[in-house]
Amino acid sequence: MFRIVKKERLNPLVYRMEVEAPMVAAAARPGQFLIVRTEEKGERVPLTISDYDPDRGTVTIVTQEIGASTEDICSFEEGQSFADVAGPLGMPSDFVGMSDGKLSGRRYVFIAGGVGTAPVYPQVKWLHSKGVAVDVIVGAKTSSMLIYKEEMSRYCDNLYICTDDGSEGFHGMVTGMLENLVQEQGKRYTQAVAIGPMIMMKFATLTARKLGLPIIVSLNTLMVDGTGMCGACRVTVGGKTRFACVEGPEFDGYEVDFDEAMRRQSMYRQEEKEAEPHVCKIDIRTKNQVK
């Protein structure tokens, strides 16, 4: 059993849980995900790893209540246990395999949206530990929905906040902020990484392309097993069908067919209608997601 050692509410819909899973914690790297199953009748829900501590033997997940299964996860309290936590799954981020020599001189900008902000954190932490320059753009609908501000500012060089309603930081979308940084403020980056709702990653990719900036995105596709068995996660990347669970979840944004990915993500929307809360936001997606 996988005991929840700590649970915190980060905003009205988002919870952070630190869970005992020593084998996962020992093997995890930035960019990977895991699968949680709350109990016998629960779904296998893929969630991107938001932190891991091999010494404590724990992994951290950040979940937004957006459907029956994520509500189920969020309803678990400190001291309770999940039936299953399996992972780490997927490939670690590209930079994990890079030599210090290759990393030196690289400048990263992360574009994080909604609950997708959490999995950006271990990536920023890793790059910071290697002395790589990292800027982070975090976006949310409104100030009260922002997460990971303090955590992020501990490790990044510059943190840029954007809200759709202007209640905090830059008034506008993350893509607007990225354009502003590169075009107005003359910032130079070698690599962008976007993690958030599929629609945000699509537009971040369009902006990055316009700016001539390479961009990596982390795809939160539907999955059942997460080990390459079911093919529910298939996405078209560079004209070829790829399995996000074993070959991803991170891909070159320029190559991803986002429209197909978004359509496939909504496959079980009909079945889940009743369970979904009536808050229409771009970061409200299907319950089965990697974030």
Add this chain to the structure above:
Amino acid sequence: MAERIPRVPAKEQDPKERATNFDEVCYGYDAREAVREASRCLHCRNPRCVASCPVNVKIPQFIACIAAGDFAGAAAVIAEDSSLPAICGRVCPQESQCEGSCILGVKGEPVAIGRLERFVADWNRENGAVKPVPAPSNGYKVAVIGSGPAGLACASDLARMGYEVTVFEALHKPGGVLEYGIPEFRLPKEKVVKPEIDAVCSLGVKIVTDVIAGRTVTVDSLLDKEGFSAVFIGSGAGLPRFMGIPGENLNGVFSANEFLTRNNLMKAYRDDYLTPVMHGRKVVVVGGGNVAMDAARTALRLGSETAIVYRRTETELPARREEVHHAKEEGVEFMMLTNPVEVLGDEKGWVRGIRCIRMELGEPDASGRRSPVPVPGSEFDIEADEVIMALGTSPNPLISRTTAGLETTRKGCIVADEDGATSRPGVFAGGDAVTGAATVILAMGAGRKAAAAIDRYIREQAR
């Protein structure tokens, strides 16, 4: 001696009735039927059935016990060679193995060895007569990757020899294909699979779920850091194939693996489980193997009108005859000499049909089967809102990609000799991971051979 008593039929659930539920199709023999069927065995001096069983169950001996009414004795005989008899009695292709070589089959009908095996195993489970006894430990640890048929067979043999066996399973439930692949109506999970796996565990085998070899642990870490003397890889063939035709990523196109995993492992057919599954109005299943039959019969039970399309003729269907027969009885439509060329979508990206081309059989190919060739200009559309691809699977590359010095074939199968030894000393493999998708019993046979080879390897190393 001429055959006098005809083969005793086993009672089955009515086709119309069972097409709407997930209960087991075949009820199996009762004691009276089993004894009667057992009395048909001729007890050949050279029993060909034993030789054609991949795990060499001593068939005439256990049948003799049944005929004498000694069901516990029969269970003890089977237990010497098979750790999963209730499963094998249900899903083995007996017609091409033990029963296929039964002398009675030359002129009449072979002894129903499969049903007798199932009877004994079910009887033993209900009466608890023959229980597995753990052997004293010899102090050596062996890791088994995968808790499917190959892994379970290997683990039980090793445990009987005194090894401390830990089985690592990627999913949350042990059983592999027995759990995620084969449907409840052919192989009940709680009633049959779980007790047989529990029996393996009571030999002292430890099964750890949620461990993905190649991700959570690696073969190298098991050997170098965790103190295992040898590793057996029985990770199966879990990677689904697709056709590579246009429209395959439309909403409503699934691999049979996904469709069956949602239903079998995740129990999506039950309202009280959270995992969803699509209930199509008209479902087309592409393929002709046992998996295609399982997918079609599952779709039917979810209330869909279901058809199977296959590019050759019925004679070439790779599925067991019994499965084809059951599928037809239940109302699955069979469209032979038909091959999809495109999945058709509506304006929202959902499946609305499948475009197929008619085929005819040409010259025999290398495998001796006549290869199908398309009839030019014969394309036609079938209306469907769900398409399930059951085109076979290949081994998952997670392990081979993360294990140094492990040789694989072009198709991704692990290269292993007759005894399961791979190119890497101390690493053995068997089952679908080596052969590509095959049967439960062949995997078990490979697991047993590897167990014997692992024992020899560890003894040699110890010297």
